[in-house]
Amino acid sequence: MFRNSLLLGEGMATRREWKGKEWQEFALQLVQRRHGAENIQVVPDKVKGDAGLEFFTTCGCLYQCYAPEEASNVAKAASAMKAKAGRDLPKLEKNRETIKKLLAGTMARRWILLCPFLDNKDVVASIRARGLAIKAGGLSFLTTDFEALCHSQEDFQAELEQLRAMSLGLPLSIVSPTDQQVKDAGDTEIGARIDDKLGRAFGSTASAQQVAVQRDQFVKAHLHRENALQQLRENHAVLWERAFETIEAEEARLIAFGATSTLPGQQLQESMSRMETSLAEALPTLNPGLRTRIAHGTISDWLIRCPLDFPEEGAS
Incomplete structure (x- = not known):
């Protein structure tokens, strides 16, 4: 049996432990339910990476997903989250021309690190400080009220309940053992x-x-x-x-x-x-x-x- 720690929120129980790819796929479902699937653009990463973005919305939210390997250790998870933001936020500057072309005139007002959980307020402070530093650089595709934030499943309770009720996912194709x-x-x-x-x-x-x-x-x-x-x-x-x-x-x-x-x-x-x-x-x-x-x-x-x-x- 698979073993995972669970975090009990006000709504349904949420998993803390995820592999990177499966968390990215599940996070996309959450974001699609919030913003509308037709308003989400996934950024492919097979050619020269994803430029530091997993997907973005037509209303100007840039999402990067991250699932810490150390889900049970609050301090290590927080350190990993801050390090992830420290690596990816600067990519807005490094990949500015690529991102500008991707956004095609859409102004980015939020950069959001979406994680399965958020336990430590130091993560919030660190990411917001880095966001302010990026905004100060004057990137042409950032709004004047641009903010960098960290969100978790706890910020998507309504979307979690929708997914639970709708049982969304790809059609099952179970292969019988030979x-x-x-x-x-x-x-x-x-x-x-x-x-x-x-x-x-x-x-x-x-x-x-x-x-x-x-x-x-x-x-x-x-x-x-x-x-x-x-x-x-x-x-x-x-x-x-x-x-x-x-x-x-x-x-x-x-x-x-x-x-x-x-x-x-x-x-x-x-x-x-x-x-x-x-x-x-x-x-x-x-x-x-x-x-x-x-x-x-x-x-x-x-x-x-x-x-x-x-x-x-x-x-x-």
Whole structure:
């Protein structure tokens, strides 16, 4: 399971830990919801970089995105944010001719460093001071009230709720694992752990062949789940967040209270039913078949990592 710290705001929970590219893509969705997609211009970076801008608006807001690697360390994150602004704000001067052509007459009134979170007011002071220094340089495409700011998800609560309600993202394309991939994974520690769990769960009541068939189904479910969660993570960040929270909550409940039944088969069925129900409530727009696959794969993940366990045969 993916592990991420969460920051609980007044609205929905927001992720603190992001990879750079996925944060840039998600931030674009936030900005598009605020300004209107037709008013946003993305700056391609494949040829000679992005000139220090990820995208800009027709009303004069220049956006640069940044996701600190040290999301849990406030001091290190703040230092990284200030350093990012220190590198990119001067690019307005360095790339002034390129930026002037991109803006094509639009006057820039704001430069905004958009981050997943903002904990330290020193970041605000540092960025605003750098912005004033840039404005003093007299760049022709800056307004007289130009400001440099740092914004976070907390400044986009309404947009976050819109994305959550609309479940925006690219169409899902989940690739089912091949028989060879299932076999290869089954020959690793993943298969060995599932074999051990199922062997202890059903003991002498199941033949080695029956256990192997069950093992392959759990391995296949595990691989399919990972593919599905990765697709959600990359293309439906809001849905992924809700799936992550639901799975983590069910795992925490299982660890804290255990399964109601002491019979392995009933434990598996109980956990599967609870997982499906929880996912249906959290992800009502997701295809029911995909929810079932994620639920089945989550049970496999629990078998591999031991939140769902069975005693040795004959143990009290």
